Amino acid sequence: MKFDLTNYLRPRLLALSPYQSAREEFTANGREMILLDANENPFATKLNRYPDPLQLELKEQIAAWKGVSIDQLYLSNGSDEFISNIIMGCCEPDRDQIVIVPPTFGMYKVSATTHGVGVVEVPLTDSFQLDVPAILARADASTQLIFIPTPNNPTANNFDLEAIRELVERFPGVVVIDEAYVEFSSNPSVIPWLETYPNLVVCQTFSKAQGMAGARLGMAFAHPDFIAFFNRIKAPYNINSLTIRAALEKLKAQDQVREQVKLLLEERSRLEEAFAHIPFIEKCFPSDANFVLIRVDDSTLRYQQLIDKGIVVRNPSKNLNCENTLRITVGLPEENTQLIEALLSLSKTL
Numbered sequence: 545m546k547f548d549l550t551n552y553l554r555p556r557l558l559a560l561s562p563y564q565s566a567r568e569e570f571t572a573n574g575r576e577m578i579l580l581d582a583n584e585n586p587f588a589t590k591l592n593r594y595p596d597p598l599q600l601e602l603k604e605q606i607a608a609w610k611g612v613s614i615d616q617l618y619l620s621n622g623s624d625e626f627i628s629n630i631i632m633g634c635c636e637p638d639r640d641q642i643v644i645v646p647p648t649f650g651m652y653k654v655s656a657t658t659h660g661v662g663v664v665e666v667p668l669t670d671s672f673q674l675d676v677p678a679i680l681a682r683a684d685a686s687t688q689l690i691f692i693p694t695p696n697n698p699t700a701n702n703f704d705l706e707a708i709r710e711l712v713e714r715f716p717g718v719v720v721i722d723e724a725y726v727e728f729s730s731n732p733s734v735i736p737w738l739e740t741y742p743n744l745v746v747c748q749t750f751s752k753a754q755g756m757a758g759a760r761l762g763m764a765f766a767h768p769d770f771i772a773f774f775n776r777i778k779a780p781y782n783i784n785s786l787t788i789r790a791a792l793e794k795l796k797a798q799d800q801v802r803e804q805v806k807l808l809l810e811e812r813s814r815l816e817e818a819f820a821h822i823p824f825i826e827k828c829f830p831s832d833a834n835f836v837l838i839r840v841d842d843s844t845l846r847y848q849q850l851i852d853k854g855i856v857v858r859n860p861s862k863n864l865n866c867e868n869t870l871r872i873t874v875g876l877p878e879e880n881t882q883l884i885e886a887l888l889s890l891s892k893t894l
């Protein structure tokens with residue numbers, strides 16, 4: 545069945561004439577212009593002008609880095625903003641729904657709910673993998689989107705790539721593959737699949753391996769028609785000048801990012817080995833990310849004991865099939881050593 549994107553975009557938004565900020569068409573060729581169009585303060589600081597609404601300089605470099613064209617790329621104020629954008633853009637409130645695969649990243653449900661959009665939950669299998677037949681069985685005419693984070697949060701594992709491909713091929717709506725942790729993963733990105741699948745959207749972020757969580761910068765990759773739609777509905781200046789500058793610098797420092805990722809993966813192995821010797825850690829789930837999910841005897845108790853020792857981890861035990869789990873981010877080597885020591889000392893007082 546041929547995929548028709550217009551079936552998945554809200555008609556009233558397709559008809560919208562976007563907010564115009566026309567400055568770039570006059571300044572793009574480098575011509576010096578007197579800018580009296582945007583009610584800014586004319587006294588020059590590095591921040592007195594609005595940023596480029598389409599972030600073209602940054603997008604050119606990200607597009608070259610990721611092997612896509614600029615018209616396949618959209619930048620957002622963190623992936624969180626993009627998740628909100630795509631739900632708002634594709635789902636009619638009080639009619640449409642999204643599919644999520646719990647235990648999964650919490651913002652999909654929060655965002656859908658704030659937009660008045662329904663949420664269908666299709667649990668992962670016992671080994672935290674996608675249940676493709678169950679997902680396909682639950683999708684119907686009002687199912688616009690499915691969100692698949694891989695590696696998944698909070699479980700930390702990759703989903704099987706062939707299962708993801710089957711979903712992209714057979715799911716009737718738009719499939720969002722959230723690759724927030726892709727730099728840590730042993731699976732490659734599915735960005736090259738964009739050439740084959742017009743219903744695929746991939747998102748990545750500068751918040752994790754790139755070390756820029758405070759700057760809020762997300763990337764979404766999709767068919768140019770989809771990207772053009774996002775550009776029409778977005779807030780005009782959603783990426784600020786400081787973030788654009790910081791990201792341009794970060795792109796020059798990818799060797800350092802690769803080294804940090806390598807070190808963090810080594811540290812993850814060190815943590816996994818240490819966890820095997822802690823009696824109250826019953827299971828350490830396989831991780832393809834910069835965090836590890838463990839099952840303990842009593843997650844509320846262990847969480848509080850770690851807080852008392854000055855270490856904050858996450859207790860995702862309220863998530864489906866995550867009873868008595870803790871989610872632990874891989875920190876600096878000395879932080880990980882302190883965590884291991886804290887866990888060992890708690891074991892002694894068992």
Ligand SMILES: Cc1ncc(COP(=O)(O)O)c(C=O)c1O
Pocket residue numbers: 621622623624625649693696697722724748749750751757761762
């Ligand atoms: C799977 C997943 N997607 C997206 C995000 C949010 O990314 P951002 O900081 O770019 O909003 C997170 C953050 O924890 C995440 O785990």
